[in-house]
Every structure is written in C-alpha cells, then in structure tokens.
Amino acid sequence: MFRLKKKHTVTFKRRRLLHIIYAYSFIVLFFVTIFVFDHYLLTRFSYEIATIFYLIPIIAFASLTFYLFYTSRYSFSKIQQIKAKLRHVILFNQLYVTDKDTNPYKAVTSMKFKIYFQNHSLIIESYPNGAPYTLQPDSLAKKLESALSMNLTDIKHRSPHFVTYEFSVNKPDRIIVNKALLNDFDPLTIPLDSEKDWKFTSIPHALIAGATGSGKTFMIYYLILQFAIRGADIFILDPKRSDLSSLKSNIPNALNRIASTPATMAKILREANDEMNKRYETMFNKTDVELGKNYNHYNLKPIVIVFDEVAAAMEEDKKIAKEIDSYLKQLILKGRQAGIFMILSTQKPNAEAVSTVIRDQIGLRIALGQLSKSGYRMTLGDEWDELPSAETGTGKGFVFLDGEGWTLPRPFEAPYLNFEGLNYRQELYSAMMNNR
Ligand SMILES: Nc1ncnc2c1ncn2[C@@H]1O[C@H](COP(=O)(O)OP(=O)(O)OP(=O)(O)O)[C@@H](O)[C@H]1O
Known part of the structure; x- marks a missing residue:
C-alpha cells in the first residue's frame, strides 16, 4: 500500500523559556510539595489520598524531564536529534523575526524546515516564509552540514519559496568485486556502489578523469569486466601503451582489439562507426520496429570501446587526429541505440581532451583523486556552484550520473x-571466450 512519508516540521522555538520553567519548577516542586504534603494534605486526607496528590507534581516533573530529554540533541530518537539541531540552526543564525516590543519569545515569522527520510537520505525542505534572511541556499547548506555532521548530496528546487537539501544518512557501501558479484548481475545496469547503478543503455558512455595514480585504470578494469560478463565486444585504444595494453593476453583476438598507434586506433573507430550505421539500418529498416527499442531487443551484442588518454592520441598525428575526433563524436552522439558505448579516460580534463559538447553527452562522469576546480568542472559538468564534501584519494572522488535528477555530483x-581474492585476468578471459 502506498504510504505518504511522515514529514516533521521544525520552526522557531525558544526553549530557553522552557528550561527556566523547568529549573524553577524543580525547586518549587521539591520544597512546596513536601510542605504541602506535611502541613496541608496529611491534615485533611488519609495517607493514601495525600500520596496521590503528592505524586501528581512528581509525575508532571518526570514527564517534563522525559520530554526535554526526548526532544533534545541527545535524544534516543534520531529524528528528534535532527529536529533539535535544526532548531539550533534557526536560533543561532537568526532565521526568524520577532516583535521585540510585544513578545521576543514569539516569532512573527520563521524559517520552517520539513524533514523526512527517503531511502538512505535525509530530506530537508526549507521554507523561508518571506522573511528577509541573508543566508543563500549554499551557505545554509554548509551550516546544515556542520550542524548535522552529515554529507550533503544534493540541493534541489532552488526558489525563493522553497529549497530541498538532501543528506546521506549512511555512506554508501563500496563494492567489493568478487565471484558472487560477477555471478549475479542485471544485463542493463552496472553497479557503482551500494546505492548507485549505471543504467548504461539509457545514459550511455563514461568519462573517468584523475591524476596519475588516482585509480582510473582500476575503475576501467572494473567496467571492462562488468561489460565482458554482459556479453560485450571490447576494444581498447591505448596510445600511451599503459597498463591496459597488458590485458592483451586476456582478450581473445587481442591484435584486432587493442590499438596503440594513431592508424590502428582510427581503424577500430572507423569500423565501429560502420557497424553502428549497419545496426541502424538493420533496426530501422524493419517494418515492425517498435519505437524506443534498441540494440538489446535485436539480440545485438553491446560494443564497448575504452579510449585511454584521449588527448595523447590526438597529439601524435594531427591528420589522423581529425579523423579520430570525427568518429568519436559520431559514436558518442549516436552510439547508444546501436549499443556502442565509449569509456574515455584522461589525466588532464580540459577542452583539448574532451570538448564540453562531448562531455555533455556522456552519462557517467567520474573524477578520482584531487583535481583542480576547472578539472572538476570539465569532468563533472558545471551546473553546480560548490562540490559537496567528500574524501578524495586513490579510488575516491566524485561521480555525476546524468538522468537521475541530480544537481550536484x-x-x-x-x-x-x-586481485588476491579474484583472478581478474582469468575472469576476463573466460567472460570474453563466452562472448565469442
Ligand atoms: N578500485 C581499486 N581497487 C583496488 N586498488 C586500487 C583501486 N584503485 C586504485 N587502486 C590501487 O592504486 C594503484 C593506482 O591505481 P591506478 O593504476 O588505477 O591509477 P591510474 O590513475 O590509472 O594511474 P596512471 O594514470 O599512472 O596509470 C593501483 O595499482 C592499485 O594498487
């Protein structure tokens, strides 16, 4: 049954007053009730009845103690902890307006937060309610991040009336590549971590950027193996003759599948283009073709071309570079429906390596290790103002998946x-042999 998520509301509340009443009531309770018990209740009622009267303030006091603890930042309830922290954000940053002349404890208007959990995220909707707060969504996001000690994953619906902040409650789990993962897979998606999947048939192509030693090659190894078990034909263009060329012995017919010279790289791209055009003819010349169907519905194998260090290939031979560039553009723009997917990698993401036109057509963009701000923008896109906080290092960085409604990487x-737990080379070889 469909159930609406329960939203909790947080707004201006001066709990200081409540605390003063609480402290005061404790003192009063202690002395007055004993006095009342002895001098008043016991003289008029039986001992039992007098005890009941005596218990009433004690119960009231205990309930207040419980309430204050339950709604505090030390509460055992996660949502109450968050609400207390958000109340603090409102008070500390003066996200409210009071009428000092009449009642400074009552807000005329206040920022309102509505909060709820969705999947692994905490969603905070903020409604400024027309008050003249000076905090912009990005600076409020930073305040929320530090108050909650959670990582911001996205800011959506930026408007003067309403902004949604998304925080990850638990860090997604890293995937450990093992036999079990390789034996149980969805043919049309590749898992990236416990929460993110790359639906490569709808958001095709990948770009992986990172300085040397950041983990690009290992990320590519992972994608190659994942595509191989999904029956793909794999080609590797490796102008720098790097680690990827060492897969020669694990890829059947490697001579025609791994290229390092400009001429052989251009040949593979040309043939892929021809194959793409042939596939389009096969698919669209059919009279019974259904709209929206792609290579997968015609039992065609996916073709994956890994292009390591795109810029290096372009530098070597300017004449062939033009040819390579034109094939690359065609494949990126039209490859998806024909089942041809490109994986590009670069150490230096800049316009020479990957133009923004090409970048914008790439569905999966990964930046590993430390990059310059312009490097991050070239890789991940430039719709965002500031990146969320994240660990960066070998095999760590940022990802942007198109088509998921994200506004932030x-x-x-x-x-x-x-490699100790998994014989990568053997797994790749047997997957590639199965594909023949
Ligand atoms: N996903 C990963 N799983 C396990 N180890 C990794 C991973 N990513 C990186 N490493 C470790 O970090 C080292 C460097 O990674 P990698 O070779 O992928 O970097 P690179 O960015 O391709 O560098 P270069 O551009 O110099 O080839 C690897 O040899 C490996 O030991």
Whole structure:
C-alpha cells in the first residue's frame, strides 16, 4: 500500500523559556510539595489520598524531564536529534523575526524546515516564509552540514519559496568485486556502489578523469569486466601503451582489439562507426520496429570501446587526429541505440581532451583523486556552484550520473578490486571466450 512519508516540521522555538520553567519548577516542586504534603494534605486526607496528590507534581516533573530529554540533541530518537539541531540552526543564525516590543519569545515569522527520510537520505525542505534572511541556499547548506555532521548530496528546487537539501544518512557501501558479484548481475545496469547503478543503455558512455595514480585504470578494469560478463565486444585504444595494453593476453583476438598507434586506433573507430550505421539500418529498416527499442531487443551484442588518454592520441598525428575526433563524436552522439558505448579516460580534463559538447553527452562522469576546480568542472559538468564534501584519494572522488535528477555530483568510491581474492585476468578471459 502506498504510504505518504511522515514529514516533521521544525520552526522557531525558544526553549530557553522552557528550561527556566523547568529549573524553577524543580525547586518549587521539591520544597512546596513536601510542605504541602506535611502541613496541608496529611491534615485533611488519609495517607493514601495525600500520596496521590503528592505524586501528581512528581509525575508532571518526570514527564517534563522525559520530554526535554526526548526532544533534545541527545535524544534516543534520531529524528528528534535532527529536529533539535535544526532548531539550533534557526536560533543561532537568526532565521526568524520577532516583535521585540510585544513578545521576543514569539516569532512573527520563521524559517520552517520539513524533514523526512527517503531511502538512505535525509530530506530537508526549507521554507523561508518571506522573511528577509541573508543566508543563500549554499551557505545554509554548509551550516546544515556542520550542524548535522552529515554529507550533503544534493540541493534541489532552488526558489525563493522553497529549497530541498538532501543528506546521506549512511555512506554508501563500496563494492567489493568478487565471484558472487560477477555471478549475479542485471544485463542493463552496472553497479557503482551500494546505492548507485549505471543504467548504461539509457545514459550511455563514461568519462573517468584523475591524476596519475588516482585509480582510473582500476575503475576501467572494473567496467571492462562488468561489460565482458554482459556479453560485450571490447576494444581498447591505448596510445600511451599503459597498463591496459597488458590485458592483451586476456582478450581473445587481442591484435584486432587493442590499438596503440594513431592508424590502428582510427581503424577500430572507423569500423565501429560502420557497424553502428549497419545496426541502424538493420533496426530501422524493419517494418515492425517498435519505437524506443534498441540494440538489446535485436539480440545485438553491446560494443564497448575504452579510449585511454584521449588527448595523447590526438597529439601524435594531427591528420589522423581529425579523423579520430570525427568518429568519436559520431559514436558518442549516436552510439547508444546501436549499443556502442565509449569509456574515455584522461589525466588532464580540459577542452583539448574532451570538448564540453562531448562531455555533455556522456552519462557517467567520474573524477578520482584531487583535481583542480576547472578539472572538476570539465569532468563533472558545471551546473553546480560548490562540490559537496567528500574524501578524495586513490579510488575516491566524485561521480555525476546524468538522468537521475541530480544537481550536484556525489562522493564516490570506486569498486574495490582485490586481485588476491579474484583472478581478474582469468575472469576476463573466460567472460570474453563466452562472448565469442
Ligand atoms: N578500485 C581499486 N581497487 C583496488 N586498488 C586500487 C583501486 N584503485 C586504485 N587502486 C590501487 O592504486 C594503484 C593506482 O591505481 P591506478 O593504476 O588505477 O591509477 P591510474 O590513475 O590509472 O594511474 P596512471 O594514470 O599512472 O596509470 C593501483 O595499482 C592499485 O594498487
């Protein structure tokens, strides 16, 4: 049954007053009730009845104690802890207006937060209610982040009336690549971590950027293996003859599948283009073709072309570079329906390596390790103002997945490839042999 998520509201509340009443009532309760018990109740009622009267303030006091604790930041209820912290944000940042002349304890208007949990996220909707607060959504996001000690994952619906902040409650789990993961898979998506999946047939192509040693090659190894078990034909363009070329012995017919010279790289891209055009003809010349169907419905194998260090390939031979660039653009723009997917990688993400036109067509964008601000923008897109906080280092960084409604890139940890627990080369070889 569909159930609406319960939203909790947080707004201006001066609990200081409540605390004063509480402290005062404790003193009064202690002395007065004893006095009343002895001198008044016992003289008029039986001992039992007098005890009941005596218990009433004690119960009231205990309930107040419980209430104050329950709604405090030390509460055992997670939602109450969050509400207390948000109340503090409202008070501390003066996100309210009071009428000092009449009642300074009552807000004329106040920022209102509505909060609820969705999947692994805490959603905070903020409603300024027309008050003249000076905090912009990004600075409020930072305040919320530090008050809650949670990582901001997204800011949505930015408008003067309403902004939604999304925080991750639990860090997504890193994928450990093992036999079990490889034996149980969805043919049309590749898991990136416990919460994110790359639906490569609808948001095709990948770009992986990062300085040397940041984990690009390992991320590519992971994607190659995942595509291989999904029956893909894999080609590797490796102008720098790096680690990827060492997969030669694990890819059947490697001579035609791994290229390092400009001429052989151009050949693979040309043939992929021809294949793409042929597939379009096969798919769309059919009279019974259904709209929205792609290569998968025609039992065609996905074709994956890994292009390591795109910029290096372009530098070597300017004439062939033009040809390579034009094939690359065609494949990026039209490859999806024909089942041709590109994985590009670069150490230096800049316009020479990947133009913004190409970048914007790439569904999965990963930045590993530390990059400059312009490097992050070139890789992840430039719709965001500031990146959320995240660990960066080998195999760690940010990811942006198109088509998921994200406005901010998200922290990311690349799947962990442990060669001691998994014979990568053998797994790749047998998957590729099965695909023949
Ligand atoms: N996902 C991962 N799982 C396990 N180990 C990793 C992972 N990513 C990186 N490493 C470790 O970090 C080292 C460097 O990673 P990698 O070779 O992928 O970097 P790179 O960015 O490709 O560097 P270069 O550009 O110099 O080739 C690896 O040899 C490996 O030990």
